[in-house]
Structures are given as C-alpha cells and as structure tokens.
Amino acid sequence: MTVRTPVSATRVKVHFAGRQWPAFPVGAAEWRTILGTDPTTRPGRHALTVEASAAGGAGLVARRTVTVVRVAFPRREVTFDPALAPLLTREAAERERRRVAEALRVLHPSQLWADPLTLPLQGKVTSGYGTLSIYQKQVRGFHGGVDILAPEGTPVRSASRGIVRLAEPLPLSGHAVLVDHGLGVVTSYLHLSEIGVRVGQRIGRGEIIGRVGSTGLSTGPHLHWGLRVNGVRVDPIPWTAR
C-alpha cells in the first residue's frame, strides 16, 4: 500500500486488523507499507487507518475498509517418529520464536526484491500454505509456508535480492536461512542439510543459499519455503510468476 501525503510527512502510522504496521518513507511525500493476513485473521470488514503527521504537528487521517474473505484451508495429520517428540516442546517453540524475532528486529528500510519472486527450486508442492497441521493428534497451528519436495542436496536459491539475517540451526526448523528483502518482506528456507551463507551477507536473486535436507522437525528431505510481511506469515506462491 502506498500512502501519498499533500506535504512531506515526518511520521505515518498505519493501523489494520488490531495492530500497527510499519510504514517506510520511499519518496518526498510517499510512504509504503505492506499488510498481510493469515488463517488467524478474522474474516469480515476491517478498518484501515492511516495517520500522517508533518513537522509542526499538523496531522491528517485517512480511513478505508478492507474486507478479509474466508478461505477454507485443508487439514493434514502428521505422525512423527517418537524420537522426534522431544522437539515438540513449548520451550523449543518459544526458544525458536525468540531467536527469529531477535534476528529480524532491524530490517532494511527500502525495497530490495524484484517482482515477481522466483521459486527457490523446482519441485512438487506437497503441503500448501495454511494447511492445519495436526501432530500426534494435537493441532499445532497452520502451515506457515509451502513444502517443496526435492532430493537431499538440491541447491536452494534466494527468491530475490536481499540481506541474510539468520543462518543457523533452529530447534524445529533445523538449518535455517532468513533473507531480508526490505520493507518488512522476509523469505525463509528451512530444514536445510547445509547452509551456504552467513549473517549480514548481501545476496542476489537465484544465488545458492544452502542445500535441501531434513533437519529439525521434518519427515524427509524437502524445502520449507516461507514469506513474512511485517511478521505475518503469508502464502509465498502468489508472489511468484505463474
């Protein structure tokens, strides 16, 4: 979403779906913010409010309504080898969540990616975005990305230009790489057998960042590819060329 103000604003605040969204200045009187919804967003009408303030305290408020449509996501039941059960603890999930939040605390303020994103590798999508995951008879939330089937060792390529923000093993996601593409857009590449980049590295579209594996909470070699916009996990497939 682009916000244009009649005069240069010093601050733009965006509210939607019960939270505030970061807005980034992209021109003299132009700001951009990228909104996302996920399967936990309430379907129906949501208020979108934009508040712009200029030097000297003058302010403008614009209001719009955004309708979030209901989507019926499939369910999948996953049964893991009991040896993996220790990975399914709340503590491990919390540790991973904190580590990811820390790595993504400061993101690049301008757009690095080019539309559309490219798929990190070619392969069959075995589990789509939004699928309700039931592990060991327990609902564990929705699938926050897509699983692409590929043999162990297949090169995994960055979906676009960006900066590596995380490149390390995580308790559930296994060997993981997170790439910051600017304006709050981040792609994730999980369960890798090998990581080929380091934190802070600038990478180009299609550059190899690692290799397919089955590390962490995984039932076989595949790539989990995810896309976050300002912290909300959205479906990466509509962002690719089709």
Ligand SMILES: [Zn+2]
């Ligand atoms: Zn997955």
